[in-house]
Amino acid sequence: MFDLLVRSEPILAAGGSSALITFCLYTLVVFGxxxxxSRLLTSKNFLNEYFLGSRSLGVWALALTFAATSASGGSxxxxxxxxxxHGWVLAxxxxxxxxxxxxxxxxxxxxxxxxxRKTGAITVPDILRDRFQSATFSILATALLVxxxxxxxxxxxxxxxxxxxxxxxxxxxxxxxxxGVGQFLLSMPMLNSIEPGYFLxxxxxxxxxxxxxxWGGFHAVVWTDVxxxxxxxxxxxxxxxxxxxxxxxxxxxxxxxxxxxPPHQAILVIRTDSSEPIVPKGTWLTSDERIFRTGEAATPxxxxxxxxxxxxxxxxxxxxxxxxxxxxxxxxxxxxxxxVTESVPAAFPGDDRPGSFVTAPGAHKSDMNGMLPMSLAxxxxxxxxxxxxxxPSSMVRLMAFKNTRTLRISIATVAMYxxxxxxxxxxIFCCSRLLLPGMEVESxxxxxxxxxxxxxNIGAGWLAGLLVAAPFxxxxxxxxxxxxxxxxxxxxxxxxxxxxxxxxQKTLQKMSYIxxxxxxAGVIVAALNPPEFxxxxxxxxxxxxxxxxxxxxxxxxxxxxxxxPGAIAAMAVGFLSHLSLYVGGALQGSGxxxxxxxxEFDPVVVGIVLSFLSGFVVSIMTAPPSKEIVEKYFFRxxxxxEKNT
Amino acid sequence: xxxxxxxTDVDDDLEPDPMFVNSLREGGWILLLWVACFAWTMFSCxxxxxxxxxxxxxxxTVLGMPAWVAWGIALPWLIANAVxxxxxxxxxxxxxxGPDISEDEAxxxxxxxxxxxxxxxxxxxxxxx
Numbered sequence: 221m222f223d224l225l226v227r228s229e230p231i232l233a234a235g236g237s238s239a240l241i242t243f244c245l246y247t248l249v250v251f252g253x254x255x256x257x258s259r260l261l262t263s264k265n266f267l268n269e270y271f272l273g274s275r276s277l278g279v280w281a282l283a284l285t286f287a288a289t290s291a292s293g294g295s296x297x298x299x300x301x302x303x304x305x306h307g308w309v310l311a312x313x314x315x316x317x318x319x320x321x322x323x324x325x326x327x328x329x330x331x332x333x334x335x336x337r338k339t340g341a342i343t344v345p346d347i348l349r350d351r352f353q354s355a356t357f358s359i360l361a362t363a364l365l366v367x368x369x370x371x372x373x374x375x376x377x378x379x380x381x382x383x384x385x386x387x388x389x390x391x392x393x394x395x396x397x398x399x400g401v402g403q404f405l406l407s408m409p410m411l412n413s414i415e416p417g418y419f420l421x422x423x424x425x426x427x428x429x430x431x432x433x434x435w436g437g438f439h440a441v442v443w444t445d446v447x448x449x450x451x452x453x454x455x456x457x458x459x460x461x462x463x464x465x466x467x468x469x470x471x472x473x474x475x476x477x478x479x480x481x482p483p484h485q486a487i488l489v490i491r492t493d494s495s496e497p498i499v500p501k502g503t504w505l506t507s508d509e510r511i512f513r514t515g516e517a518a519t520p521x522x523x524x525x526x527x528x529x530x531x532x533x534x535x536x537x538x539x540x541x542x543x544x545x546x547x548x549x550x551x552x553x554x555x556x557x558x559x560v561t562e563s564v565p566a567a568f569p570g571d572d573r574p575g576s577f578v579t580a581p582g583a584h585k586s587d588m589n590g591m592l593p594m595s596l597a598x599x600x601x602x603x604x605x606x607x608x609x610x611x612p613s614s615m616v617r618l619m620a621f622k623n624t625r626t627l628r629i630s631i632a633t634v635a636m637y638x639x640x641x642x643x644x645x646x647x648i649f650c651c652s653r654l655l656l657p658g659m660e661v662e663s664x665x666x667x668x669x670x671x672x673x674x675x676x677n678i679g680a681g682w683l684a685g686l687l688v689a690a691p692f693x694x695x696x697x698x699x700x701x702x703x704x705x706x707x708x709x710x711x712x713x714x715x716x717x718x719x720x721x722x723x724x725q726k727t728l729q730k731m732s733y734i735x736x737x738x739x740x741a742g743v744i745v746a747a748l749n750p751p752e753f754x755x756x757x758x759x760x761x762x763x764x765x766x767x768x769x770x771x772x773x774x775x776x777x778x779x780x781x782x783x784x785p786g787a788i789a790a791m792a793v794g795f796l797s798h799l800s801l802y803v804g805g806a807l808q809g810s811g812x813x814x815x816x817x818x819x820e821f822d823p824v825v826v827g828i829v830l831s832f833l834s835g836f837v838v839s840i841m842t843a844p845p846s847k848e849i850v851e852k853y854f855f856r857x858x859x860x861x862e863k864n865t
Numbered sequence: 866x867x868x869x870x871x872x873t874d875v876d877d878d879l880e881p882d883p884m885f886v887n888s889l890r891e892g893g894w895i896l897l898l899w900v901a902c903f904a905w906t907m908f909s910c911x912x913x914x915x916x917x918x919x920x921x922x923x924x925x926t927v928l929g930m931p932a933w934v935a936w937g938i939a940l941p942w943l944i945a946n947a948v949x950x951x952x953x954x955x956x957x958x959x960x961x962x963g964p965d966i967s968e969d970e971a972x973x974x975x976x977x978x979x980x981x982x983x984x985x986x987x988x989x990x991x992x993x994x
Contacts, residue, residue, distance in 0.1 A: 268965070275965055311934045312910050318942040319899050322949045326895045326957070331888040333962050340966035470929025478931075479921035575919025578931045580910060594911055601903050624959045632953040635946050643942065647930070778889055847875065855879040 240391045242685035243384070243692075246451075250432050250696075253443040257436030266725050267716075270437035270732055271708040272342045275333070277442065277621045283633035284449035285442040286325065286617050288697035290608065291452060291641065293379035294758070296691030299642075300670070301663040303649035304656075306584065306591040307477060307577030311646045313592055316604040321634035323605040329618045329627045331777040335853060336619040343705075344612045344769065345713040347619075351776040351853060352784040352845075355718060360788065362713040364768050364795060365612055368761045369702050369709075370743065375758040376702070377747040380429075380695040381422035386668045387688050389417070414748055422747055425696075430740035433700045434733050438620070441700040448693035453640055455671075455690030458683065460644045462674040467651035476537055476654055477577040482566035483531035483660055485585060486512055489561060491525050494554040499526065502662055504549050507557035511542060515661040525558060531660055532563045534572065538657040547657060577653065585660070595820030607763055607824050610770025613701050616708075667691055703743075707736040756813040760802055767794035767827030771835045779839075780850050786839025794831030798823050887958045894952070902945050909937030 261269055268274050277285070303310045332347065339350040345365065349358035388394040394417075402416035411419070432440055467473040492499050499518040504511070511533045518526035533539055541547045566583055568590040569576045576583035580597070581590030592600070608614065621627050652659070652670045659666050671687035711731050716723055723731075771790040775782035801823040805815035815823045844850075913933035927935035 308931050308934055309914075311930075311938045312906070312914060315906050315910075315938045315942070316899075316902070318906075318938075318945040319895075319902050319949075322895055322945075322952065323899055326952075327892050330884060330891075330960070330962070334882075334884050337963045337965045464929075471926055472929075474926050474929055474931060475921060475924060478919055478924040573918075574921055575916070575924070578924060579916045579919060579933075580914040594915065597910065598907065601906065605899055623962060624957075628953040628957050628959070632950045635949040639942065639946055643939065778885075778892070851875050851879055854882055854885050855875055856882045858878050858880045 237391065240388060240393065242689055243387055246689060246692075247428055249447060250428070250444050251435075253447070254432035254436030254440040257439035257443060260439055261437060261729075266729050267708075267712060267732070268342055269439070270729070271704060271712065272616070272620050273438040273442060275337065275620050275622060277617075277626065279626050279629045279633065281442050281446055282617065282621045282626055283630040283637065285445035285697075285701075286321075286614065286630065287634050287637045287641075288445040288449040288452065288694070289613055289617065289701045290320075290324070290611075291694050292698040293376055293383065293691055293695035295641070295645075296452070296455075296667055296694045297379060297383065297664055299645060300649045300652075300667045302591075303646055304652055304659055304666045305663050306582035307653070308474070308646065308650055309580045309582030309590075309592050311643065312580055312597055313600050314604070314642050314646070316601040317638050317642045320605050320608055320638060321631050324608040324611075324614055325618065325627065325631045325634065327609050328615065328773065328777060329621075329631075330624055332615055332618045332773070333621060333627070335777060338852070341619065343708045343712050344615050344773070345709065346717070348772060348776060348787065349713075349717065351849070352782075352787050353849065354784045354788070357784060357788050357791075358713055358717065360791060361769070361772075362709045364791070365709050365765075366706055368765050368768075369612075369706050370739075370746075371757050372761045373699060373702050373706070373739075373743045374746045374750055376695055376699045377422060377426055377743055378750045380425040380692065380699060381418055381747070382664075383668075383688070383692045383695060384421040384425050385417050386665065387685070387692060388421070394420075411748070419748070422744060426740060426744040426747070429696060429699050429703065430737055433703050433740070434736040437732075438704060441697075441704055442620075444700065445697045448697040449637070451686070451693040452690045453637060455687045456641055456644050456648070459648050459671065459674060459687060462678065463648040463651040463655075463670070466674060466677055467654045470647060470651070473651045473654055474578060477650060479537060479574045480535045480577050480653065481569075481572045481574055482576065482583040482585065483533050483535075483658070484563040484565055486530050486532040486560060486564075487527065487562040488512055488514070488530055488557055489525060489527050489559040490514070490518065490520075490555055491523075491558050492520050492555045493524065499528070499552075499555055503555055504551045504658070505530075505555060505557050506551050507560070510557075510560070511539060511658075512557060512560075513658040513661050527561070531658065532560070533658055535657075537654075541654070542657060547655060549658070577650075593820075595817075596822065599820075599822035599825050602825050603763065603822060606828065607766030607770065610766030610768075610773070610828070611762070612765060612769055613698075613705055615769070615773065616701075616705060703736060703740055706739050707732060710735050710739075756811075760812070760815075763822070763824035763827065764795065764798050766824055767798040767831055770794075770828055771831035774832075775835050775839070776853075780854050781839055781844055782835065783839045783842045783845055785842045786835045786837075789838040790831045790835030793834035794827045797830045798827030801826060884960045884962070887960060891952075891957055894956070898945065898948055898952075902941050905941045906937055909933065909941075913937060 335341070335347055335351070339347065341347040341350060345358045345361040348361050349355065398417045398420055401420045405411045405414055405416055405419060432444065464470050488505070490499060490505065497519065499514065499520065501514055501517045503514045505514065506512070512530050514528050514530040516529055518528040520526040533542065542549050565572045566585045567588045568581070568584045570588065576590070581592045584591045621630065648670070649666060652666060655673055656666065656669060659669065668688045671684045672681070675681055675683040675687065711728060715731060716728060768791050771794060772787045775787060775790060802812060802815040806812050817823070818826055910933055914937060925932035930939065
């Protein structure tokens with residue numbers, strides 16, 4: 221299940237202690253911010269302060285909490301992995317980030333904040349409930365929010381644990397703690413299949429996030445987001461010049477990439493003379509001038525032989541760099557290749573044609589259409605900017621800023637911020653193909669491996685700790701926001717508004733704390749054994765939330781004629797159409813990662829379009845909303861002597 | 866089908882909320898920006914980026930990146946940033962977001978049009994004017 225048996229350069233070997241120190245300092249600052257935030261909770265209206273920071277966010281707080289929450293662990297783990305694997309085409313894949321901030325913050329920002337103030341709403345279902353005067357709708361929205369967010373949280377907790385492992389794996393204190401945990405797990409029948417390092421890091425990560433989120437509430441989350449946002453951009457800004465210079469300049473890197481061909485997919489029969497019971501994943505092997513790397517851990521039989529999948533490096537430039545030791549590769553001395561059963565080119569390009577790393581649709585080992593066929597490029601441009609607008613976690617932040625000037629400046633700030641993150645990441649990890657060949661077998665580790673390589677090459681291994689903190693910060697800033705969102709949905713939308721409207725502040729306070737802890741603990745338990753296809757579930761969750769919430773919220777804020785049945789239809793159709801495409805794909809045997817794509821459109825495009833359509837049609841066909849509602853949300857008392865805008 | 870309530874249906878002493886009107890207009894311009902970037906990027910990249918044959922010796926680059934990335938993504942990205950900054954500082958209107966109704970008021974149903982807070986008390990299909 222976990223790619224832990226990997227033979228590679230020891231990550232953070234030079235900075236094992238500094239990584240631990242970095243992590244401890246980082247955690248201390250996070251707890252300090254939580255302590256400061258908790259002091260605010262005593263003096264203000266509890267729920268409003270705990271879940272929304274009393275709508276007092278300033279420019280930097282709004283900009284960085286928005287940016288940090290949007291950039292999840294995927295931005296610093298999955299995205300670099302994709303760039304490394306497929307090349308420059310990822311610039312097209314991510315290109316709608318050029319309008320992401322203005323779309324996600326500008327389309328709904330002012331109106332959602334105004335309406336939230338007008339109704340006293342502190343959650344997304346709160347707004348929908350008041351606007352459409354329907355408890356049923358509110359409960360539906362709350363249920364979908366909790367469902368989607370919990371799934372996402374499990375994946376984020378897993379990612380947090382994996383990154384923390386990478387950060388600490390060479391530290392001796394961590395290693396001895398892992399040994400102790402391993403002994404404990406072996407004695408527990410239900411837990412003995414869990415990898416001890418993963419368990420330890422999951423517990424450390426989870427408990428830290430739960431404590432500071434519970435303790436400090438929204439302000440703690442926002443302030444830590446600010447710090448985490450700074451860590452992320454610093455990491456990228458430091459890596460960019462190092463990567464370009466060590467690759468011999470960007471022009472050299474691109475020209476070299478233009479001549480590259482993806483490695484062949486190979487099946488090898490290997491023999492080991494070692495007494496070790498397992499040949500780890502990532503073992504470098506050479507035979508008759510050919511160079512291979514194993515893609516999975518192998519257990520040799522009695523004769524010492526095993527069959528294993530892997531890759532064969534076929535690009536002349538890579539072979540030359542490895543042989544001339546310009547890149548550091550440790551060949552296994554005690555493992556030899558007996559036979560190469562198979563060595564076939566990637567599915568795209570299928571003929572070892574050069575250029576797939578610098579052109580679209582990009583190299584792909586198993587898809588003959590390449591990484592980003594044209595139809596998918598259309599969908600992705602739609603996906604980031606438009607579906608990003610429909611994310612409830614973004615909507616919550618837009619309910620929390622203090623005035624419109626704050627929003628204006630924050631949009632411009634986030635636009636600059638993302639420009640300094642995403643495009644440079646494409647450049648950095650295109651350069652990484654020259655510095656780290658053969659990482660296809662463990663591409664999820666490209667970020668920390670690149671951090672170590674870049675800093676070690678300049679004799680500053682200690683800096684790797686800071687660079688690896690960037691993805692950790694990205695995961696943490698997403699997790700804390702989601703945790704609070706679930707807690708607010710349960711306490712505010714379900715308990716207070718449906719079960720006990722007159723609940724005293726003390727009860728709500730106690731419930732909020734308990735709920736945050738219980739949800740967090742539940743997610744830790746679920747993350748102990750996450751499903752294999754969790755990454756695909758996370759993709760499903762992000763697009764599913766947009767398919768459910770974008771149309772109802774847009775209609776709520778901007779279309780007077782929207783009716784309650786119309787809004788419910790928009791949400792239900794968005795959810796069901798999106799889900800059915802995924803289920804259809806799974807039933808066809810393609811797996812949950814390959815949903816049906818009608819006319820080549822991604823499910824999120826189909827879901828959002830059908831959601832808007834159904835909301836429109838059902839609203840037109842049902843009785844209009846009451847005059848009071850229309851007046852409340854779309855009109856105001858005429859001000860004498862003031863011109864209409 | 867029923868007629869949609871319009872400004873003529875509401876009381877005479879009311880006017881369209883300027884925050885709503887401004888946001889709607891600004892939203893239109895934002896969507897237009899999205900469409901412009903979409904059209905530019907897709908046309909440019911689909912025309913120049915999807916190449917079957919590449920000669921590594923003569924592969925065109927601009928500032929070290931593939932030319933199709935430079936003209937189809939980096940340039941519109943820069944322009945989109947400039948437009949975003951202009952939009953935020955030169956076009957977007959400030960306005961009064963209004964007072965924050967307290968949680969007690971909201972939950973006790975004092976805010977205009979707020980909902981009776983029991984599950985059974987739904988007003989779906991509320992009567993209109």
